Amino acid sequence: MRIGLDFDNTIVNYDALFHRVALEQGNIPSDLPVNKVAVRDHLRCTGREPIWTEMQGTVYGARMNEAAAYPGVLDCLRWLRERSIPVAIMSHKTRHPFLGPAYDLHAAARAWIERHLVDAEGPLVDPASVYFEVTKEFKLDRVGEWGATHFVDDLPEILLHPAFPRDARPLLFDPDGHHAAVESVPSVTTWAGLQQRLESTWLANR
Numbered sequence: 001m002r003i004g005l006d007f008d009n010t011i012v013n014y015d016a017l018f019h020r021v022a023l024e025q026g027n028i029p030s031d032l033p034v035n036k037v038a039v040r041d042h043l044r045c046t047g048r049e050p051i052w053t054e055m056q057g058t059v060y061g062a063r064m065n066e067a068a069a070y071p072g073v074l075d076c077l078r079w080l081r082e083r084s085i086p087v088a089i090m091s092h093k094t095r096h097p098f099l100g101p102a103y104d105l106h107a108a109a110r111a112w113i114e115r116h117l118v119d120a121e122g123p124l125v126d127p128a129s130v131y132f133e134v135t136k137e138f139k140l141d142r143v144g145e146w147g148a149t150h151f152v153d154d155l156p157e158i159l160l161h162p163a164f165p166r167d168a169r170p171l172l173f174d175p176d177g178h179h180a181a182v183e184s185v186p187s188v189t190t191w192a193g194l195q196q197r198l199e200s201t202w203l204a205n206r
């Protein structure tokens with residue numbers, strides 16, 4: 001088993017941070033649901049797409065350190081480490097935001113991993129196994145080249161992409177149940193569920 005993981009919205013949950021930044025900037029009403037998509041939709045519907053675009057640079061760059069991992073991420077990574085199951089992060093991320101100050105988004109994400117995906121025994125993901133690629137295609141090439149047996153992503157378009165490697169099994173992480181009926185791709189809604197699924201596969205292959 002070799003487990004490949006997407007980063008944004010799979011490992012990192014940005015819901016609270018987008019809500020906080022938008023609220024601080026006075027761009028949303030305080031009763032808007034604490035949810036990234038709700039913030040985006042609110043700004044779009046009120047004709048403020050550029051504000052949304054610039055806010056992404058703020059969140060993924062300047063404020064990245066405040067983002068939280070989804071519940072269960074650390075437990076699952078610990079379980080994998082205890083069994084010496086290789087883990088890598090493969091992500092498609094532009095180097096700089098489309099609008100606003102030119103933060104280095106790859107560096108911000110690496111710093112987040114170093115600070116958040118760690119416990120007393122050390123890093124939960126080896127920094128050498130963290131790959132930020134600038135296109136979807138490069139990301140999928142990386143998944144194949146690394147030899148992932150499973151790849152977890154929050155976007156069906158990645159898992160169903162024609163370049164998705166044949167030897168990897170796709171797993172959809174769908175915490176808000178946005179993609180209820182994606183045929184041919186098994187899904188989980190929590191990291192505990194993901195861990196359970198990996199545990200059964202691991203037990204079956206021992």
Ligand SMILES: [Mg+2]
Pocket residue numbers: 006007008009010153154155
């Ligand atoms: Mg993602």
